[in-house]
Structure formats: C-alpha cells, structure tokens
Amino acid sequence: MIWGVTMTYKSNLITGMILMIVSTAYYALSFQIEVFGGSGATALDSRFMPRVWSALLFVLSIILIIRSMKQRKKHLSKEDVNIKRKRSFMTILKENREVAMTFIALAIYIVGLQRVGFLIMSVLYLFFQILILTNKEKRNLLLAGIVSIVFAVGINYIFVVWLRVMLPRGIIGF
Amino acid sequence: MILEGFASVFLDPVVLALIAVAVAIGIIFGSIPGLTATMAIVMFLPVTYRMTPIQGISTLVALYIGGISGGLVSAILLNIPGTPSSVATCFDGRPMAENGEAGKALGTAVVFSFVGSLVGIALLMFISPMLASIAIKFGAYEYTALAVMALSLVVALTGRDMTKGFVSAILGAMLATVGLAPIDSKARYTFGLVDLTAGFKLLVLLIGLFAITEIIKYAESVRKEKKLQISNQNTEIKGFGFSFKEFIGQLPNSIRSALLGVGIGILPGIGGAISGTVAYTVAKNTSKYPEKFGTGIMDGVVASESANNGTIGGAMIPLLSLGIPGDAATAMLLGGLMVHNVAPGPLIFDKSGSIVYAIFFAMILASLAMLVFELFGMKQIIKVLKIPSNYLLPVIVVLTVVGAIGDSNRIFDVWGVLLFGLMGYGMIKAGIPTIPMILGFILGPMFESNVRKMSQLMNTDSLINHPIAIVFYIITVLVVILSVRGNIKEAKMYEKMKTL
Numbered sequence: 001m002i003w004g005v006t007m008t009y010k011s012n013l014i015t016g017m018i019l020m021i022v023s024t025a026y027y028a029l030s031f032q033i034e035v036f037g038g039s040g041a042t043a044l045d046s047r048f049m050p051r052v053w054s055a056l057l058f059v060l061s062i063i064l065i066i067r068s069m070k071q072r073k074k075h076l077s078k079e080d081v082n083i084k085r086k087r088s089f090m091t092i093l094k095e096n097r098e099v100a101m102t103f104i105a106l107a108i109y110i111v112g113l114q115r116v117g118f119l120i121m122s123v124l125y126l127f128f129q130i131l132i133l134t135n136k137e138k139r140n141l142l143l144a145g146i147v148s149i150v151f152a153v154g155i156n157y158i159f160v161v162w163l164r165v166m167l168p169r170g171i172i173g174f
Numbered sequence: 175m176i177l178e179g180f181a182s183v184f185l186d187p188v189v190l191a192l193i194a195v196a197v198a199i200g201i202i203f204g205s206i207p208g209l210t211a212t213m214a215i216v217m218f219l220p221v222t223y224r225m226t227p228i229q230g231i232s233t234l235v236a237l238y239i240g241g242i243s244g245g246l247v248s249a250i251l252l253n254i255p256g257t258p259s260s261v262a263t264c265f266d267g268r269p270m271a272e273n274g275e276a277g278k279a280l281g282t283a284v285v286f287s288f289v290g291s292l293v294g295i296a297l298l299m300f301i302s303p304m305l306a307s308i309a310i311k312f313g314a315y316e317y318t319a320l321a322v323m324a325l326s327l328v329v330a331l332t333g334r335d336m337t338k339g340f341v342s343a344i345l346g347a348m349l350a351t352v353g354l355a356p357i358d359s360k361a362r363y364t365f366g367l368v369d370l371t372a373g374f375k376l377l378v379l380l381i382g383l384f385a386i387t388e389i390i391k392y393a394e395s396v397r398k399e400k401k402l403q404i405s406n407q408n409t410e411i412k413g414f415g416f417s418f419k420e421f422i423g424q425l426p427n428s429i430r431s432a433l434l435g436v437g438i439g440i441l442p443g444i445g446g447a448i449s450g451t452v453a454y455t456v457a458k459n460t461s462k463y464p465e466k467f468g469t470g471i472m473d474g475v476v477a478s479e480s481a482n483n484g485t486i487g488g489a490m491i492p493l494l495s496l497g498i499p500g501d502a503a504t505a506m507l508l509g510g511l512m513v514h515n516v517a518p519g520p521l522i523f524d525k526s527g528s529i530v531y532a533i534f535f536a537m538i539l540a541s542l543a544m545l546v547f548e549l550f551g552m553k554q555i556i557k558v559l560k561i562p563s564n565y566l567l568p569v570i571v572v573l574t575v576v577g578a579i580g581d582s583n584r585i586f587d588v589w590g591v592l593l594f595g596l597m598g599y600g601m602i603k604a605g606i607p608t609i610p611m612i613l614g615f616i617l618g619p620m621f622e623s624n625v626r627k628m629s630q631l632m633n634t635d636s637l638i639n640h641p642i643a644i645v646f647y648i649i650t651v652l653v654v655i656l657s658v659r660g661n662i663k664e665a666k667m668y669e670k671m672k673t674l
Contacts, residue, residue: 015604019341026348029363036358043629046355046362049622053351057344063337098393103596106386106571110588113575122572129568133389133396144565151569155576163224165580 009071016064023057026050101132118160118167122152175523179531182228183539189229193236193536197543198551200240202558205248205256206566208392211241215506216385217570219377219513220577227514227529232536234510238503239291239540242446242486243548246283246479247555250276259446259482262454266467266474273470281415282472283479284548286428290480291541293432294439294487298494299534306495308642309520314627315637319646321621324442324498326650328613330657331444338606346614347621349374356623369586374594377509378578378587379615382594383608384502385574389567390599396564414549416472424476427457431477432484439488442613445501446482453481487537494518494530498616505612513581 030050093100105128112121126148131139159165183189196218203214214237222230245260250267263283270279312320329339352363353373364370414421431453438449457477458467467474489500490507497519499505511518516526523530548555578587598608637643 011604015606022345026363033355033362034360036360042357042626043632044626046358046360049618049625050348050351050362053344053348053618057341057348060337060341060344064341067337096394098396099390099599102390102393103592106592106595109575110585110592113579113588114585118576126568126572129389129571130565133393133564133567135396147565147569152572155569155572159220159576159580163221165220165223165576166583167576167579168585 009068012064012068012071016061016068019057019061019064023054023061026057027054030054098132102129105129105132113168117169119152119156122155123148126152175527176531178528179533180535182528182532183232183535186228189232189536190539192225192229192233193539194543196233196236197240197540198547200237200242201244201247201544201547201555202240203237204241204244204246204260205555205559206561206563207248207252207254207256208388208563209566209570210257210384210388210503211238211244211259212380212384212502212506213388213570214238214241215503215510216381216577217573219506219510220573220580222510223513223580227516227526228532228536230514231511231516231529231533232540234507235533235536236540236543238507239483239486239537240544240547241503242482243284243287243291243479243544244555245482246287246475247280247548247552248559250279250283250475251556252559257446259450259485260478261447262450262478262481263475265454265478266470266472267478269468269470270472270475271470275470278415278472279470279475280552281413281549282424282475284545285414285416285421286424286476287479287483287548288541288545289425289428290432290435290483291486291544292538293429293480294436294484294490295534295537295541296487297433297436298487298490298537302491302495302530303523305491306520306523309496312520312642313640314624314631315635315640315643316646317620317624318628319640319643319650320496320498321617321624323646323650323653324492325613325617325621326653328442328610328617330653331441331448332607332609335605335607336657336661338604339610342601342606342608342610343614343617346379346611346616347618349379349611350615350618351622356619357626369584374590374615375509375581375587376505376512376612376615377581378590379594380502380506380509380612381574381578382591382596383598383611384506385570386591386595387598387602387608389571390595391602392563392567420472424472427473428476428480431457431480435481435484436488436491438481439485439500440491442492442498442500445489445503446485449485449488450478450482453477483541490533490537494522494533495520497620499612502609502612505616508616 027050030047033047033050035045035047105125109121109125112124127144130144130147134140134144156167160167199218200211200214203209204211215234218233218237222233225233242257242259245255245257246263246267248254248256249260249263250271253264253268255261255264267279267283270276325343329336329343332339350373352370354360354371355362361371434453434456435446435449438444438452454467454474454477457473458464461467461473489504492498492500493504493508495518497508497517499508508518516522516529574591575588578591579585581587601608601611
C-alpha cells in the first residue's frame with residue numbers, strides 16, 4: 001500500500017470520523033421517511049431498520065476512533081525511526097495520478113455516453129485509459145489506437161447488432 | 175424435472191457450445207493474475223441477456239468453474255496465484271515446477287481440480303434439495319434468525335478485523351435501504367429522484383466494487399514495473415502427468431480436501447482462497463511427512479486444488495436453496511440468475527426445478543470441459559498469460575459498462591458503478607473488506623422485511639414455537655463468542671510480534 005504503516009492510526013481516525021458523519025446524516029435523514037399508519041401497519045415502521053443500521057454504524061465508528069487514539073499513543077511513545085514525512089494533498093495526488101486520471105476518464109466517458117454515443121466514447125475512453133495504464137516509456141500510440149478502435153467497434157457490433165442490447169447512440173446516431 | 179434438466183443441457187448443441195467456450199474463457203480469466211472468476215462473470219453477463227435462462231445460466235456457471243480452476247496455471251508457472259483461490263497451489267506447485275516437474279504439477283492440479291469439482295457438485299445435488307425442503311417451512315422468525323446468523327458468520331469469517339467487517343456489512347445494508355421500503359413501499363433515501371426509487375441494483379454494486387477497483391489497483395502499480403517470469407521448463411503433460419498408483423494414493427487427501435472445500439463454501443463470506451489454504455494446512459498436519467510440504471510434493475497441490483474446486487459446489491448450496499451467496503463470484507451468479515428471472519430460494523426447486531437440474535448438469539459438463547482443455551490445451555493457455563493487462567482492463571471496463579446499461583437501459587446505473595468504484599477504492603484504502611458489504615446488501619432487506627413481519631406476529635406467536643430460529647440464534651451467539659476470543663488472541667499475538 002502506498003500510504004504505509006505509519007498512516008494506520010490516521011487512516012483509522014479518518015475512517016472512524018467519516019463513518020460517524022455518515023451514520024449521523026443517515027439517521028437525520030430517516031426523519032424524512034413517511035410512516036404508514038393505516039390498518040395492517042407493522043409494529044416496526046419503515047424508519048425502524050435505517051435507525052438500527054445507523055446506530056450500529058455510529059457505535060462502530062466510535063470503536064474505530066478509540067482504536068486510533070490507542071494506536072496514536074503507542075505511535076508517539078515510541079521513538080519513531082521513520083521520520084514523518086509531511087505530504088500535502090497535491091503530492092499524494094501526484095503520486096496517485098494514474099488512479100485520479102482513471103476516475104476522471106470514467107466520469108468523462110459516462111457523461112459522453114448519452115451525448116456523443118457509445119461507439120465514439122468507447123473508442124476515446126479505451127485509447128486514453130490504455131495510455132493511462134501504460135508506463136511512459138512503453139506507450140505505443142498506434143497500437144493503443146488500433147486496439148481501441150477494433151474493440152470498441154467489435155463490442156458495439158456484437159451488442160447492438162447481434163444481441164440487440166440498447167446502448168446510447170448519442171447525437172450522431174451510433 | 176431431472177430428465178428435463180438433463181435434456182435441456184445435453185441435447186441442446188447451443189448450450190454445449192456455450193459451456194465449452196465459457197469454460198475456455200473462464201480458464202483464461204483465472205490464469206491471468208488480476209483477473210478472477212468474478213470478473214469473468216461480470217464481463218460476460220451482458221452477453222447472456224438475450225439468451226434463454228438455461229443457456230445464460232449455463233454460460234455463467236461454466237465461466238465460474240473455468241475461472242476458479244484456471245488460477246492453477248499461473249500459480250505453478252508464475253508463482254502468482256491467477257485467482258485468490260490458487261494461493262495455496264503456489265506453495266508446492268512452484269517448487270515442483272522448479273524441480274523440473276512442471277508438467278506433473280499441472281497434470282496433478284488439473285485432475286484433482288476435476289475430482290474436487292465433482293465432489294462439490296455431488297454434495298450440491300444432494301444437500302441443496304434437502305436444505306430447500308427444510309427452508310420452505312421457514313417463516314418470519316426463521317428468516318430473521320437466518321439473516322442474523324449469516325451476517326454474524328460473514329463478519330466473523332472475513333478478514334481479521336471484525337470491526338471493519340461489520341462496518342462493511344452495515345454499509346451494505348444501508349445501501350440496500352435506498353428505494354421503496356418493504357411491506358409498505360414508502361420511499362426512503364431517494365431524495366426525490368425517480369431513478370432511485372427502484373434502489374441500487376446488486377449488479378451495479380458488484381461491478382463497482384469488484385471490476386472498477388481492479389483497474390484502479392492496476393493503475394496504482396503502473397510505475398512499479400514488475401516482470402512476470404514464466405517458467406520455461408517443459409510444461410508438457412504426459413498422459414495425466416502422474417501414475418495411476420499415485421492417483422489412488424492421493425485420493426483420500428483429495429476427497430478430504432474437497433469436503434473441507436464444500437464446507438467452507440457453504441459458509442457465507444469466505445471462498446476458495448481460504449478453503450485452499452485450510453485444506454493445505456490440514457493435509458500438512460495429518461501427513462506422515464509434513465516436513466516435505468513446500469518442497470514440491472503432489473500432496474500440497476492436490477489439497478489446494480481439490481478444496482478450491484470443491485468450494486464451488488459448496489458455495490452454490492446456500493445460493494440456490496436460500497438465496498444467500500457465499501462469496502463474490504456466487505453473488506455475481508445471483509445477479510445473473512435474477513437477470514434471467516430465476517429467484518433462488520427454497521421455492522427454486524418448485525418454480526424453476528428444471529433450470530436447477532440444468533445448472534447441475536451444466537456444472538458437471540463444465541468440469542469435464544475444464545479437464546479436457548487444461549490437459550490438452552495447456553500450451554495455448556500459457557500463451558494467453560502474456561496478454562498485457564494494460565490493454566485488457568480497459569476493454570473489461572467497457573464491457574462492464576455495457577452490462578450496467580444493458581440490464582435496464584439506464585445511464586444512471588453507470589454512475590452507480592462509478593460511485594461504488596470510488597467507494598470500493600476508499601474501503602480498500604481504509605482496510606475495510608468488500609465482501610461483507612455484498613452480504614449486508616442482500617441480507618439487510620431480508621432481515622428488515624422479516625423483522626417487521628415478526629413484529630406483527632409477536633402477540634400471537636412466540637419465539638418458543640420456532641426451534642429452528644432458536645438454533646440459529648444459539649449458533650450466532652457461539653460464533654460471536656468464539657470469533658471475539660479469536661480476534662483478541664490474534665491481536666495480542668500481533669502486538670507481540672511487533673514488539674519482538
């Protein structure tokens with residue numbers, strides 16, 4: 001893992017806090033659920049389970065936070081050999097740029113599906129995703145291009161023509 | 175019903191051809207590290223949309239069987255398990271290959287995979303109708319208890335961190351509340367969006383959690399170059415690669431391992447990876463020559479491969495008769511069954527009996543195809559190992575997008591895939607296992623609707639009248655006590671190891 005061992009107490013803390021926020025928000029939103037009160041209504045209404053889940057998650061998030069506190073104590077009490085490297089958000093992002101770019105490529109792909117259509121967007125997505133996943137020295141634009149076109153056209157043909165799956169066609173019509 | 179199932183598989187050339195092709199594809203997926211049986215099913219699910227239920231489900235089952243057994247190839251030749259199921263195959267398979275016995279190792283692994291599969295399928299055919307006939311009498315009390323028990327097992331069995339396993343299961347249950355509530359159909363957590371009223375689909379969650387995270391994991395490693403070293407020893411399998419005497423000698427080991435595999439497969443939340451390792455350990459501990467394990471003996475390969483293939487049959491038992499999948503791959507199969515309007519559960523033998531028997535026969539046929547392909551097509555399979563993942567993974571993503579859209583023609587579902595992919599990535603980073611989430615997603619609604627029905631019955635019917643439910647609760651309590659104790663012990667051990 002890229003974040004290393006010294007991060008565990010922090011990652012538990014962050015996870016615990018995020019889960020705490022999630023469970024609280026989820027609980028708060030359960031008030032918006034309408035309750036059915038007519039005849040045949042069950043003793044436990046439709047708000048019941050969501051509240052149980054959020055209560056459980058809340059307890060678990062506290063366990064995680066307490067655990068991270070304990071880990072932190074140990075972590076700080078030991079003479080730490082690994083000097084903590086302060087890393088800004090930007091450096092983390094830079095170290096994981098392939099991951100970030102993959103998510104961005106996917107998002108653009110999905111946005112484009114409806115407007116531009118499956119075939120063209122698939123060619124573009126395949127091309128860029130292959131480049132993202134290939135080490136700089138090994139990039140081969142021609143091969144990536146050929147693979148993208150062949151597979152996008154092939155998949156489009158198999159599903160649209162052969163298997164009649166409805167795929168978004170976009171403004172150009174394919 | 176049985177005959178009908180038999181005929182629909184063996185007398186339909188299309189089904190036969192589909193099974194053969196699907197097994198071959200499954201083996202390829204299994205053998206390429208990073209691609210798993212689950213991925214094979216995700217990817218080819220959209221291809222089955224237009225097929226008849228029997229064609230489609232046979233294809234998916236064949237992909238599953240091929241995918242699990244394909245892992246042995248890279249375990250032996252690359253020392254990297256092609257799928258998590260083959261982890262333990264590396265332990266002795268690789269040393270065998272290094273000792274110049276690659277052919278024998280492959281032959282052993284293939285043949286005993288087949289034996290393991292058959293044991294698993296036999297037990298599946300035997301146990302699942304029985305289990306279904308018991309489960310058919312289940313009411314709200316029993317289902318509530320079953321859901322609690324299954325969830326506690328999942329949390330206890332997946333990963334060493336129970337808190338995080340539990341977090342994952344709860345998050346899954348929360349995701350499942352989006353949409354219309356059971357019983358009174360009140361909209362929950364839909365934020366007024368029409369697309370959300372139907373809730374999230376299992377398929378969408380699975381694609382996000384297992385396919386998208388796979389490409390992300392690869393993206394993380396782009397700049398860390400790793401060289402795959404394919405063992406260039408003689409990989410030719412002569413006959414089966416071993417003698418008949420050796421086969422008979424290994425049979426008890428194989429059967430025991432396969433039975434272990436089936437047992438582990440039945441339990442929710444753990445699959446082939448664990449069963450292979452457990453069977454390997456058991457084989458080692460009961461062996462007359464435990465010191466030889468790890469140096470390249472057949473026994474280790476036999477144990478691991480018999481067990482992980484036995485798990486297939488085992489995992490199908492709760493899937494078919496209770497509707498509860500045992501691992502990620504069977505959760506995918508559940509998605510596939512739902513696409514084809516087959517509802518797994520105790521009624522499946524009544525409602526879709528011929529399909530169930532067709533599944534059994536398709537599994538037997540797929541195992542046979544696996545045996546034949548891997549014995550005679552090993553050279554071709556080894557060539558496929560060289561396909562670069564950086565080209566393959568993007569193609570898989572496009573296919574999963576087709577799968578997500580094609581199921582109900584909504585772009586919305588693809589956004590769901592991306593969202594769950596992000597979530598899965600976050601979970602991996604936080605050390606939260608993803609499999610409990612799937613089980614939580616499936617068991618949460620089952621628990622809720624039954625708990626609410628139960629709340630109505632409480633006045634007239636008490637828990638005392640439901641001995642099966644009580645047994646489930648007792649098991650739950652035992653599981654929790656045992657696993658909490660085990661967890662504390664393990665944590666202490668870990669701390670000791672760290673301070674040493």
